[in-house]
Amino acid sequence: MAVSAEPAAPEAGTGGPAPRPPRSGRWRTTLAFWYFVGPFLAGLMIFTFIPVLWSAYLSFFEARNTVTPAAEDYVGFDNYVRMFQDDAFRDSLVTFTVFAAFVVPLTFASSLGLALMLNRVRLARAFFRSVFFLPFACSYVVASLVWKMSIFNGVRYGMANSILDLFGLEDVPWLFDPSPPWYWLVIVTLRLWIQCGFYMILFIAALQQIPEQLYEAAYVDGAKPGRQTFWHITLPQLRFSAVAVLMLILIAAYQAFDEFINLIGNQAYARPPLVYLYYTSLGTQQDLGLGSAGALILALIIAIVTLAQGKILGFGKTEER
Amino acid sequence: MVASGNTRFSKNALAATALNRRRMLALGGLTAGAGALAACGSNTGRGDGDGVNLSQWYHQYGEAGTQQAAEKYAAAYEDANVTINWVPGDYDTALSSGLLAGEGEAPDVFESHLNRSMVESGQVVALDDLYEGVLDDFTEGDLARNTIDGKLYGIRMIDDPQFLYYRPSLLEAKGVEPPTTFEDLMAGSAELTTGDVKGLFLGNDDSATKLFQPIVFSAGQTLLTEDNQIGFDKDAVIAGALQVKELHESGSLLIGAPTEAWDPTSIIQELCAIQWCGLWAMPQIIEAHGEDVAIIPFPGFGGGTPTVFNGGWSTFVNAKSPHVEEAKAFTKWLWIDHEEFIQDWCLSYGFHIPPRLSMRESAEALADGPAAEAVRISEEYGWAENPNWTPTMETAVDDMMTNIVLEGNDPEAEFDNAVGTIQTELDSIFG
Numbered sequence: 001m002a003v004s005a006e007p008a009a010p011e012a013g014t015g016g017p018a019p020r021p022p023r024s025g026r027w028r029t030t031l032a033f034w035y036f037v038g039p040f041l042a043g044l045m046i047f048t049f050i051p052v053l054w055s056a057y058l059s060f061f062e063a064r065n066t067v068t069p070a071a072e073d074y075v076g077f078d079n080y081v082r083m084f085q086d087d088a089f090r091d092s093l094v095t096f097t098v099f100a101a102f103v104v105p106l107t108f109a110s111s112l113g114l115a116l117m118l119n120r121v122r123l124a125r126a127f128f129r130s131v132f133f134l135p136f137a138c139s140y141v142v143a144s145l146v147w148k149m150s151i152f153n154g155v156r157y158g159m160a161n162s163i164l165d166l167f168g169l170e171d172v173p174w175l176f177d178p179s180p181p182w183y184w185l186v187i188v189t190l191r192l193w194i195q196c197g198f199y200m201i202l203f204i205a206a207l208q209q210i211p212e213q214l215y216e217a218a219y220v221d222g223a224k225p226g227r228q229t230f231w232h233i234t235l236p237q238l239r240f241s242a243v244a245v246l247m248l249i250l251i252a253a254y255q256a257f258d259e260f261i262n263l264i265g266n267q268a269y270a271r272p273p274l275v276y277l278y279y280t281s282l283g284t285q286q287d288l289g290l291g292s293a294g295a296l297i298l299a300l301i302i303a304i305v306t307l308a309q310g311k312i313l314g315f316g317k318t319e320e321r
Numbered sequence: 322m323v324a325s326g327n328t329r330f331s332k333n334a335l336a337a338t339a340l341n342r343r344r345m346l347a348l349g350g351l352t353a354g355a356g357a358l359a360a361c362g363s364n365t366g367r368g369d370g371d372g373v374n375l376s377q378w379y380h381q382y383g384e385a386g387t388q389q390a391a392e393k394y395a396a397a398y399e400d401a402n403v404t405i406n407w408v409p410g411d412y413d414t415a416l417s418s419g420l421l422a423g424e425g426e427a428p429d430v431f432e433s434h435l436n437r438s439m440v441e442s443g444q445v446v447a448l449d450d451l452y453e454g455v456l457d458d459f460t461e462g463d464l465a466r467n468t469i470d471g472k473l474y475g476i477r478m479i480d481d482p483q484f485l486y487y488r489p490s491l492l493e494a495k496g497v498e499p500p501t502t503f504e505d506l507m508a509g510s511a512e513l514t515t516g517d518v519k520g521l522f523l524g525n526d527d528s529a530t531k532l533f534q535p536i537v538f539s540a541g542q543t544l545l546t547e548d549n550q551i552g553f554d555k556d557a558v559i560a561g562a563l564q565v566k567e568l569h570e571s572g573s574l575l576i577g578a579p580t581e582a583w584d585p586t587s588i589i590q591e592l593c594a595i596q597w598c599g600l601w602a603m604p605q606i607i608e609a610h611g612e613d614v615a616i617i618p619f620p621g622f623g624g625g626t627p628t629v630f631n632g633g634w635s636t637f638v639n640a641k642s643p644h645v646e647e648a649k650a651f652t653k654w655l656w657i658d659h660e661e662f663i664q665d666w667c668l669s670y671g672f673h674i675p676p677r678l679s680m681r682e683s684a685e686a687l688a689d690g691p692a693a694e695a696v697r698i699s700e701e702y703g704w705a706e707n708p709n710w711t712p713t714m715e716t717a718v719d720d721m722m723t724n725i726v727l728e729g730n731d732p733e734a735e736f737d738n739a740v741g742t743i744q745t746e747l748d749s750i751f752g
Binding site for chain 2: 174178266
């Protein structure tokens with residue numbers, strides 16, 4: 001039974017051949033192909049492949065304040081060695097791992113929960129859907145400023161501290177005191193607020209594809225609606241969407257940069273790899289060789305983790321019939 | 322953003338997002354540079370007259386009227402069309418990218434802080450000849466911070482000492498004397514802390530890190546010695562860091578204020594009794610609290626002397642500019658010869674100490690009250706940046722301070738680690 005959320009539509013940009021052209025008009029097809037693919041390919045070359053290759057090239061040079069180092073500045077694998085020996089870089093990987101450990105399951109569970117609830121709501125359905133989806137349209141920078149300055153600032157008139165005040169509790173410096181690490185609360189709630197709505201919509205779409213007959217059949221067989229049907233019908237039917245969502249959440253977590261740099265800046269205790277590399281290769285440090293080495297190490301780690309996750313969870317497998 | 326519009330779960334879509342990721346990483350320099358440039362394009366509308374066009378870059382000064390003043394000076398210069406680029410936000414990043422950019426987008430003249438890598442990568446030209454006849458009129462510190470290997474690369478524009486502001490009335494009410502030692506500062510801050518007002522504000526994200534240099538200079542040590550060896554020792558640093566830790570655990574620090582410490586809002590809004598800030602904010606603080614404002618240098622650690630960080634800005638000429646000579650001539654005209662502009666820049670908006678000793682004496686605004694005290698303590702206790710102290714070294718000690726003070730890690734291990742990083746950096750530069 002085909003109930004996965006995989007769409008049948010071809011990828012935009014590949015320009016699949018429209019009605020078969022007459023032989024004499026084959027060049028038209030070729031032209032159409034390049035017409036569609038060309039801009040995309042050019043963008044990919046200019047913004048992805050060339051910079052990646054350039055970055056790889058830079059990573060073998062002592063390249064400070066320059067993207068065109070001289071030949072005598074070749075240092076072989078020194079930058080990689082320095083990066084691997086760099087405690088701050090290794091710590092940043094740990095920070096990221098903690099972040100992912102919080103945010104991936106939480107986002108997954110909350111967006112699935114929201115989707116299940118909204119799927120049953122009959123009243124003002126469109127309204128609720130929009131309400132939960134809207135934060136996704138907000139930029140991380142704007143949300144970070146709201147979180148940092150209004151909700152979680154450390155003084156008496158911050159929203160969170162005002163609430164604590166009501167219960168007679170002391171003000172908490174949410175972001176800048178790592179013991180206890182309240183800053184995780186700020187960072188994780190921000191990301192949940194922004195991205196839950198999006199994954200919720202994906203889950204709703206998948207939920208609506210589960211045929212009603214399955215539930216009816218289960219009911220006839222004596223399964224109680226609720227926990228039993230959730231574990232034995234809803235969840236298995238969601239499997240392919242769920243795997244894809246999980247992967248998207250993880251990749252989005254790897255991109256964590258905006259909220260960290262806007263909320264906390266360059267602090268050893270909460271500095272994911274991208275923030276660290278940003279300060280290494282940009283900012284005043286301008287060590288582009290070292291930064292490039294770090295970027296490539298990170299890219300490699302991301303590739304390996306993503307592939308491994310895909311392998312383990314069976315991402316992209318077609319459904320057994 | 323990975324998720325936007327990406328509702329298909331095909332492998333291609335996934336591959337595209339993975340590439341996005343890599344693109345974001347690898348392209349950092351290029352896209353951020355372009356973005357920064359695009360974001361900070363601003364000009365005075367001039368630049369189409371005769372002669373040479375020069376671009377001059379400033380970071381965004383907070384004081385009202387500064388941008389207009391910069392434009393006024395530029396307009397008064399007759400030998401070239403000078404366009405001002407007034408850069409809001411992260412100036413260091415914008416400038417770094419700007420200096421890598423090609424002709425027409427790069428600054429010809431810019432303000433910054435000298436760093437050895439700027440010289441080694443050929444970004445700035447030596448300006449020794451511009452100093453002719455006025456060399457003695459600058460402080461030693463201002464010359465040293467602009468010197469690499471015996472050559473002067475920058476001209477000091479303003480000196481901005483940083484120290485502690487306090488409200489004498491609040492201290493008197495609690496019977497607290499203005500602190501002269503770090504122990505006094507801790508005790509005083511605790512005494513001054515009430516439910517609504519914290520005793521001391523040093524900064525949100527740098528309340529631990531910014532005290533590393535006061536610890537070192539208070540002990541009569543330095544960051545790097547003359548021959549570029551590490552100039553501070555383990556015992557002094559660890560003892561100081563542990564005291565800073567004690568301060569952080571006392572609950573008398575304001576942490577998480579709406580603005581950072583370079584902005585005087587916290588002391589103005591009475592969120593704290595004592596605040597670390599700079600001379601530039603003095604007019605605002607005096608406007609808010611009138612006579613009830615006084616300053617002290619940062620108290621000494623472990624029986625050492627008090628300290629004052631002499632910050633500020635210097636101006637440079639881009640070595641890759643197509644008009645180096647014209648840019649040098651403009652720089653000399655504005656920052657050496659035109660004394661009324663220098664005076665105006667330093668004293669008409671926020672307060673800054675003019676870098677020229679001869680101007681300090683005649684500056685009425687700095688003649689009495691807290692401003693005069695600021696000049697005095699800056700000269701007596703001040704230290705300046707060392708252009709050989711790189712951002713990597715600063716990050717190493719910042720992390721050490723954060724890890725000791727906020728995370729409670731083993732001080733010895735953290736110190737050894739930081740020193741290791743600094744030594745690696747020294748070896749790669751001087752080795």
